Amino acid sequence: MKSVKKKLITLSLLTGGTVMTIHLLNKVIAASATIKNILNSDEEDYFKWRYGNVYYTKQGTGSPILLIHDLTPSSSAYEWTKLISQLSEFHTVYTLDLLGCGRSDKPSITYANYLYVQLITDFTKQVIKEPVDIVATGLSSSFAITACNLHSEYFKKIMLINPEDLAVLNHIPTKRSKFVKSLLDLPLIGTMLYYVITSKSNIDLQFTEKWLYNPFHLSDLDSAAYYEGAHRGKGNGKYLLSSIAGNYSYINITHSLKSINNSIFILGGSDEEGIQETIAMYTALNTSVESVLLSKSKHLPQLEVPNEVINQIKILF
DSSP, X not given: OHHHHHHXXXXXXXXXXXXXXXXXXXHHHHHHHSXXXXXXXXXXXXXXXXXXXXXXXXXXXXEEEEEEOOOSTTOOGGXXXXXXXXXXXXXXXXXXXXXXXXXXXXXSSOOOHHHHHHHHHHHIIIIIOSOEEEEEETTHHHHHHHHHXXXXXXXXXXXXXXXXXXXXXXXXXXXXXXXXXXXHTSTTHHHHHHHHHTOHHHHHHHIIIIIOSSGGGOOHHHHHHHHHHHHTTTTTTHHHHHHHHTTOSOOOOHHHHHHOOSOEEEEEETTSTTHHHHHHHHHHHOTTOEEEEETTOOSOHHHHSHHHHHHHHHHHO
């Protein structure tokens, strides 16, 4: 009996020690990732939305343009940092960190597609207060298309940079994806897994393998900004990651693409995987869709070939 009791006490101490170690390790990672404060902000830079405070910027004068970054846990309005200065010479340029990203709040909720559709609509109505042109990247393109279809009076022309494959947008939650979501949502283990997935080395790997045509174009500042963006909010970015992994952030936009009357322009990176097929699918649903491929670029041409992106924006808007 005493032997069993000792074993239980030992197991309890080991378990408690492991939990404390994971907790301290998570805190150290979060603190070290944000120490540079590249994504700094002030209190007045926030849109007080019903689901949380959303960071945004406004710069320049002229017709308004809203720049919406891709939806990943490491993304933020930093994605547009090389475009804002030039665009603001001719436009009032708005950017925002989507809820769950960057400097915005990261509540422990499920980040469904319609959450962002409503955010874009409310932001336009309450902050911009006039019809706006939109430039959106990747998965966020589906939010722009859906918002324009539901509330066409608030939006004008749309530029989609490497929009998500329609087949991917058709994904729905499954038993497997729900399990992955529940695992990432766990308090300690989920946070630890999130920090592994969004480690500096993994973010750099995303840049060099998926986001940039030339891996040597990755700057230390770009890498650090994305790393910091993923780790702001003390690990709560995991709720966005779990929602994406759980297939809750996708939506079928076939109907919206067919119905929409807004001008749509797709800007693709010539080396983006599957971009020509994606453009073909979008065009098949809406024959008015126009497109251009930028040479020597991949998923984030706004970081890699910003001048070419600016030129295309000037032509469209």
